[in-house]
Amino acid sequence: MTADQWIALLAGIVGGALRVGAPFLFVSLGECLTEKSGRINLGLEGVLVLSAMASFGGAYLTGSPWLGVLIGASAGALLALLHGLLCSIERVNDVATGIALMLLGTGLAFYLGKPLIQPQAPQIPAIPLGDWSDNAAVRAALQVNALVPIGIVLALLMGWGFARTRFGLLVRLAGDSASAARALGYSVSGIRIAATTAGGFIAGLGGASLTLFYPGSWNEGISSGQGLIAVALVIFARWSPLRCVGAALLFGGAGAIGPALQSIGIGWGYHLFNTVPYVLTLVILYLSCSPGKVAAGSPGELSSAR
Amino acid sequence: MRESLREFALPVLAIAAALLLFGLLVSFTGVSPIEVWAILFKGAFGDWFSWQNTLQRAAPLMLTALCVAIPARAGLVVIGGEGALVLGGLACAAVAHALPLPANVVGTAVACLAGAIVGAAWIALAGWLRQHRGINETISSLLLAYIAIGIFKHLVEGVLRDPASLNKPSTYSLDAGLLIGGIAGSDVHWGLAVGIMACIALGFWLRATPSGFSVRVVGGNPRTAQLVGLPASRLIVGACAIGGACAGVAGAVEVAAVHTNANASLIAGYGYAGILVAFIARHNPLAIIPVAILFGGFGAAGSMLQRRLGLPDASVLVLQGIAFVLILASEGLRTVDWKRVGARPLQRLRLVQKASA
Numbered sequence: 001m002t003a004d005q006w007i008a009l010l011a012g013i014v015g016g017a018l019r020v021g022a023p024f025l026f027v028s029l030g031e032c033l034t035e036k037s038g039r040i041n042l043g044l045e046g047v048l049v050l051s052a053m054a055s056f057g058g059a060y061l062t063g064s065p066w067l068g069v070l071i072g073a074s075a076g077a078l079l080a081l082l083h084g085l086l087c088s089i090e091r092v093n094d095v096a097t098g099i100a101l102m103l104l105g106t107g108l109a110f111y112l113g114k115p116l117i118q119p120q121a122p123q124i125p126a127i128p129l130g131d132w133s134d135n136a137a138v139r140a141a142l143q144v145n146a147l148v149p150i151g152i153v154l155a156l157l158m159g160w161g162f163a164r165t166r167f168g169l170l171v172r173l174a175g176d177s178a179s180a181a182r183a184l185g186y187s188v189s190g191i192r193i194a195a196t197t198a199g200g201f202i203a204g205l206g207g208a209s210l211t212l213f214y215p216g217s218w219n220e221g222i223s224s225g226q227g228l229i230a231v232a233l234v235i236f237a238r239w240s241p242l243r244c245v246g247a248a249l250l251f252g253g254a255g256a257i258g259p260a261l262q263s264i265g266i267g268w269g270y271h272l273f274n275t276v277p278y279v280l281t282l283v284i285l286y287l288s289c290s291p292g293k294v295a296a297g298s299p300g301e302l303s304s305a306r
Numbered sequence: 307m308r309e310s311l312r313e314f315a316l317p318v319l320a321i322a323a324a325l326l327l328f329g330l331l332v333s334f335t336g337v338s339p340i341e342v343w344a345i346l347f348k349g350a351f352g353d354w355f356s357w358q359n360t361l362q363r364a365a366p367l368m369l370t371a372l373c374v375a376i377p378a379r380a381g382l383v384v385i386g387g388e389g390a391l392v393l394g395g396l397a398c399a400a401v402a403h404a405l406p407l408p409a410n411v412v413g414t415a416v417a418c419l420a421g422a423i424v425g426a427a428w429i430a431l432a433g434w435l436r437q438h439r440g441i442n443e444t445i446s447s448l449l450l451a452y453i454a455i456g457i458f459k460h461l462v463e464g465v466l467r468d469p470a471s472l473n474k475p476s477t478y479s480l481d482a483g484l485l486i487g488g489i490a491g492s493d494v495h496w497g498l499a500v501g502i503m504a505c506i507a508l509g510f511w512l513r514a515t516p517s518g519f520s521v522r523v524v525g526g527n528p529r530t531a532q533l534v535g536l537p538a539s540r541l542i543v544g545a546c547a548i549g550g551a552c553a554g555v556a557g558a559v560e561v562a563a564v565h566t567n568a569n570a571s572l573i574a575g576y577g578y579a580g581i582l583v584a585f586i587a588r589h590n591p592l593a594i595i596p597v598a599i600l601f602g603g604f605g606a607a608g609s610m611l612q613r614r615l616g617l618p619d620a621s622v623l624v625l626q627g628i629a630f631v632l633i634l635a636s637e638g639l640r641t642v643d644w645k646r647v648g649a650r651p652l653q654r655l656r657l658v659q660k661a662s663a
Contacts, residue, residue, distance in 0.1 A: 042444065086631065089638035095383050095444055097634055099581055104627025110620030220620075225452050232445050271463070275456030278449045282435075291440045 005264045008137040011130075012263055015141030016256020017249045018148055019214040023048060023223075025151045025248035026206030027230035029158060030199035032241055034080075035234055036162065037195035038175035038188075038301030042098025043083045044203045045227030046105020051076035051207030053113035056218040060121040065212050068121065069147070072211075073204035079105050080200020084193035102227075116218045124212045145213040147205055151245070154202065158241035171195050175299035203227070225278070232281045236288055238297035254280045312640065317586050320636045321600070324629035331624065337615050349610030350603025358493040362564070364602030366391070368501035368594055369556035370580025372508060373429060373549040375589040377443075379512060380545035381525035382433060386447030387553040388577025389454030390428045394421030394554025395561040396458050399477040399568035400466055402484050409483025417484060418558040425554015426547040428454060433546030437539040443546075455573060462568055476569035486563035497559035502595055504552055509591035521545050553577065579605070582630050601626070 027044050034041045041047075055072025059065045083101050087094045127149070130142030161168035173181045174191040181188050206226075211218045229251060237243035258273035289295060325346070329339030350360050373387035401420040407413030432447040463475040486495050512518040524531040524541045531538050556576065561568050583601055587593035608622035 082631070086635055089635060091637045091640065092634055093637075096585065097631075099383075099385055099444075100585075100627065100630035100634055103578065103582065103623065103630055107620055107623030107625075107627040111618050111624045114618040114620070225448065228445060228448050232449070235442075269460060271456045271459040275453045278452045278456075282441075282446060282449055282453075285441045285446065286435065286439055289440045291438060 004135075004137075007135060008141075008264050009260050011135070011138040011141035012260030013253050013256050015130075015143070016260055017253035018142075018144050019252065020255040021248045021250075021252020022145050022148050022151065022209040022213065023206035023226050024230050024233060024251045025148070025155075025245060026209065027203045027227050028233040028237065028244040028248055029151065029155055029241055030076075030080075030201070030203030030206070031231050031234045032199075032237070032239060032244055033158065033171070033202065034196050034199035035302060036175045036239060036299055037171045037192045038178060038299055039084075039087055039094045039192050039196060040098065040231070040302065041080065041083050041101075041196055041199060042095060042228065042231060043079065043101030043105060044098075044200070044230065045223065045225065046102040046109075047076040047079050047200050047203045048105075048207045048210070048227040049223050050079055050105040050109045051204035052210040052222050053109040053116065053207075053218055055204070055208035056121050056211035057113065057116050059123075059212055060116060060119050063122060065122045065124045068212055069124065069205065069208040072208040073201045076204025076207060077197050077201035080203070081193065081197040083200070084196035087196075088189040088193060110220050113218055113220075117220075120217070121212065123216055124209070126213070145209050147209045147213070151205070155241040155245045162241070172299070175301050178301055203230075206230075229277055229281050232285055235295055235298075236281075236284045238295065239299065240297065251277050251280065313588070316636045316639060317588075317597075317633060320632040321586070321629055324625060324632050327628050327632075328621075328625045331628075332615075332617060332621065335617070337617065341615065342611065342617075345610050345614055346604065346607045349607025350600075356603075356606060359606035360599060360603040361494045361498050362602075363605045364599045365495070365497040365501045366556040366560055366576045367580055367583050367598040367602050367605075368505055369552040369559075370576050371583035371587065371594045371598055372504060372580075372591060373425075373553035373556075373577070374581050374584035375587065375591060375594060376508060376512075376521075376549040376552070377429070377433065377542075377546045378584065378589040379525045380521045380542045381528065382436065382542060382546065383444045384429060384432060384447045384546060384549060385444055385581050386429065386432060386449075386451035386454075386577070387549070387556075387580050388573070388575070389447070389451030390425035390550045390553035391557035391560070391577050392451075392458045392572055393428055393454045393557065394425040395557030395565075395572045396461060396466070396477070396568045397421045397424040397554070398558035398561045399480065400461075402480045402562075403466070403478045407481075407484060409481050413481075413484050414486060414562055417480070417562060418555055421554040421558025421561075422551040423554070425557065426551035429550025429553065430543050430547040433543040437542055451577065458568070458573070459570070462570070466568070468567065471567075471569070474569055476567045479567045480562055484562060485566060486559060495559070495563035497556075497563050500555065500559060501598070504555070505591045505595050508548070508552075512591065517541075517544075553580070579626060582626050585630065586633050 027048055031044055051072040054075035055068040058071030059068025083097055086092055086097045125146050126143040127146055129144050130139040133139055162172060170191055174188045178188045210222050233247045237247045255277045257276055258270055262270055329342055332342050333339045349356055370387040370391060377384040398417045398421040402417045407416055432443045432450055435441040435446050436443040462477055466477045467475050468478040488495050520536050521541050524536060524538050560572055565571055583597045587597045604622055604625060611617045611621055612619050
């Protein structure tokens with residue numbers, strides 16, 4: 001490989017980390033909020049696909065990408081609300097409900113999104129971070145989704161909110177000890193439903209960045225388990241919103257290896273390189289979990305449910 | 307008796323409610339719900355042609371549902387059956403190509419056995435990761451499914467590819483003698499018999515053998531299992547392996563009976579539909595048989611909905627999703643004491659009467 005190819009490959013991976021990492025970032029922040037309240041929402045995979053479709057449709061119909069983002073996030077919040085409500089019914093298991101919503105969200109998105117496969121929708125503007133360079137590949141790779149800075153601010157806000165605000169503390173209380181929250185007179189179900197719904201809204205922003213930035217169109221293969229990887233990411237990030245940012249970028253970079261190699265003409269093992277994020281997730285889970293021990297930083301109600 | 311009635315009535319009511327909601331949803335697109343229900347029934351069970359299509363789809367569903375149900379009885383939520391199915395199909399095609407198998411039933415059995423072994427290893431890995439590292443098996447099995455699909459595509463488009471398959475990368479086709487034929491000249495292949503026998507055998511195993519009982523103890527109460535000295539880890543990984551073997555056979559049978567080679571059509575979502583079937587059957591292998599036929603029927607009717615009414619092919623996915631949500635929600639009704647719900651107004655009336663007297 002020539003030096004230019006190396007630069008292009010590196011730029012592809014770094015740029016890809018920001019581009020491919022955006023949905024990971026939002027879904028892991030949403031899942032982080034949900035899990036802090038003591039529930040696991042595997043249905044965020046369904047939320048991601050449904051909100052991707054809804055934001056694309058919204059942007060296409062209204063002509064404004066930002067309205068599309070709002071519509072997508074709201075659709076995600078609605079599906080997550082359903083998860084929150086279902087799990088509040090006695091004897092209903094949150095993992096099973098998550099699987100059901102994964103199927104339902106994907107099905108609804110494919111069903112309603114059928115007419116959206118052809119059209120083009122207005123896209124979220126890009127922030128050109130690569131203007132300092134005169135290498136075209138670098139400049140193209142460093143076009144950053146305008147939602148990414150919003151996500152980073154959101155992570156900072158969430159980190160601060162969990163430590164300092166009333167709602168943040170209530171969420172943590174419900175997640176760490178439901179009985180303590182109940183004893184203080186708070187409705188644990190209410191807090192969890194609110195946290196799950198807000199988590200769905202945040203994850204919906206991830207769906208919007210899929211269809212309105214990268215890859216930037218709606219099709220039925222738009223998500224392949226990013227929502228689930230994000231669930232594993234939260235374990236890796238030890239339930240800290242700030243560490244979610246780093247983890248999302250790492251996974252984005254891993255996911256960008258295949259396309260980056262292909263862009264410089266190396267096609268061998270394309271499908272294998274595409275599995276790198278999944279393998280990486282498993283390896284990280286393998287290293288960060290240990291038998292019979294609760295993962296560090298895990299909300300108390302989550303571990304007791306297992 | 308009352309308990310078993312409820313066991314039966316709740317899922318039936320949930321599916322009926324799902325059909326009702328689905329009808330409501332399609333009516334928004336201007337399609338008559340009654341027509342949709344009629345076509346769902348006709349496309350699934352209307353005539354012999356529909357029945358053949360239904361039963362053809364029910365066969366892999368039974369096996370992938372077992373891949374969820376058997377680990378579930380040991381207390382695990384495994385949802386990565388798709389991965390075992392895909393690799394099982396690939397193993398079947400690869401073995402049939404690489405080994406000089408006799409072109410008869412024995413050869414077919416060997417090829418399917420290869421699928422079973424690969425599928426078993428794949429799901430057992432998820433069970434092992436959970437028992438030995440405490441990794442959530444729901445997440446790991448699904449990640450493994452995506453990895454399996456990546457490996458499948460890599461090999462089918464690489465070393466295992468038949469150079470003659472230009473547009474759609476496929477492996478070499480199976481020798482005609484290795485293919486699984488139809489039962490009594492119909493389109494329904496012998497995979498259906500394999501699925502039904504697997505359900506019956508595993509139902510018997512869980513109910514009537516010591517090892518099956520041990521698996522249920524481990525799944526029901528791990529602490530008790532530990533106290534009575536059952537080898538919990540081995541039983542859990544074993545249950546995963548059995549489930550994975552079923553899904554692997556599903557893939558092998560799909561290759562040997564339907565596709566004749568391994569190609570991307572194998573990734574058709576049977577693994578995910580199997581999750582739903584297992585949950586509706588409440589992880590009871592015998593109940594899987596009718597539920598798989600019902601959902602095989604919905605799958606078969608899906609293409610008819612598309613052709614006759616112009617509904618998107620994903621409508622069946624929506625129906626499945628709604629059914630799944632309602633089945634889970636109906637769990638909440640299980641503990642309700644209906645007698646007391648009905649009695650409450652009467653009791654109140656009596657109290658009022660007493661007070662006024």
